[in-house]
Amino acid sequence: MNTETTTDSPEHLRRGYLFAALTVAIWTGFVLVSRMAGKGTLTAFDVTALRFGVAAVLLSPLLLMKGLGSLKNIRRLLACTLTGGLGYALLCYSGFYFAPAAHGSILLSGAMPFLTAILAWMFLGERPTAQKQISLLVIGAGVACMAVQTFSHGFEGKSWIGDLLFISASTAWCVFTILVRRWQIKPWDAAAGVSVTSALIFLPIYVLFLPKHIDVAPWREILLQAGYQGVLVVIIAMVLYTRAVAELGPTRLAAVMATVPAISALLAWPVLGEALTPLLGVGIALVTLGALIGAATRVLAWARPRP
Numbered sequence: 001m002n003t004e005t006t007t008d009s010p011e012h013l014r015r016g017y018l019f020a021a022l023t024v025a026i027w028t029g030f031v032l033v034s035r036m037a038g039k040g041t042l043t044a045f046d047v048t049a050l051r052f053g054v055a056a057v058l059l060s061p062l063l064l065m066k067g068l069g070s071l072k073n074i075r076r077l078l079a080c081t082l083t084g085g086l087g088y089a090l091l092c093y094s095g096f097y098f099a100p101a102a103h104g105s106i107l108l109s110g111a112m113p114f115l116t117a118i119l120a121w122m123f124l125g126e127r128p129t130a131q132k133q134i135s136l137l138v139i140g141a142g143v144a145c146m147a148v149q150t151f152s153h154g155f156e157g158k159s160w161i162g163d164l165l166f167i168s169a170s171t172a173w174c175v176f177t178i179l180v181r182r183w184q185i186k187p188w189d190a191a192a193g194v195s196v197t198s199a200l201i202f203l204p205i206y207v208l209f210l211p212k213h214i215d216v217a218p219w220r221e222i223l224l225q226a227g228y229q230g231v232l233v234v235i236i237a238m239v240l241y242t243r244a245v246a247e248l249g250p251t252r253l254a255a256v257m258a259t260v261p262a263i264s265a266l267l268a269w270p271v272l273g274e275a276l277t278p279l280l281g282v283g284i285a286l287v288t289l290g291a292l293i294g295a296a297t298r299v300l301a302w303a304r305p306r307p
Contacts (some may be wrong), residue, residue, distance in 0.1 A: 054230025099162025
């Protein structure tokens with residue numbers, strides 16, 4: 001009797017890790033580009049409006065043709081919108097206004113494996129295996145090294161506000177991940193339904209009541225945020241991420257996504273001028289090693305002869 005589940009088959013794993021790798025690349029850029037917005041002219045509300053406004057314009061025709069599909073249930077649509085849509089975006093962008101990219105990198109993606117593992121155990125019954133527990137411990141050690149380096153100067157100014165916002169954003173995204181898995185939501189349904197619903201809810205409030213600097217921001221800054229946040233992050237990354245969740249499962253995917261802080265820290269040196277210290281280098285190595293341990297036996301399964 002074959003006890004291997006569908007999501008553990010070599011074909012699913014190949015696709016899942018490919019989707020996960022592409023998502024890591026986009027999310028790494030997301031940390032850097034979002035921090036640029038936090039240091040620039042645009043407000044967090046401006047970036048959120050650009051994110052969902054652009055995505056809604058591009059995805060509305062698809063939504064009209066295909067409908068909501070697996071998100072027809074209004075409660076499920078609102079739950080996904082308030083977690084993986086508006087909730088995550090507002091919390092995350094606001095965090096980058098108060099805290100630097102290194103804080104966001106660690107507290108967004110670094111905390112994700114632990115939060116996802118706990119939620120997957122609670123709501124999906126996916127108890128972490130011994131291998132996954134070792135993976136999480138190694139990742140945790142790496143995140144701790146980066147956290148010690150990052151917070152070594154204490155909570156200066158209002159950075160602690162950004163840190164709380166980052167943790168809240170990470171929690172919201174983990175809940176969204178669990179919901180996608182539990183309700184078997186299709187990638188395009190998630191991208192189109194969440195984006196358009198977020199735009200319909202947020203844009204009227206933004207136009208009428210919220211502070212905005214989009215009228216005085218440089219056009220290059222607006223184009224960068226609109227293109228990266230509204231197209232790459234919301235549409236392409238959302239589809240890739242939900243496909244990866246379906247193929248790998250939330251806990252295994254979270255281990256792969258834990259490489260984002262390490263890659264972000266490496267790229268922050270040339271892009272944002274953030275120095276790479278020895279302790280940060282150790283943290284990067286540990287996080288990467290933990291992610292590889294989490295995927296090791298599944299990768300080796302690809303090479304096994306098939307009956």
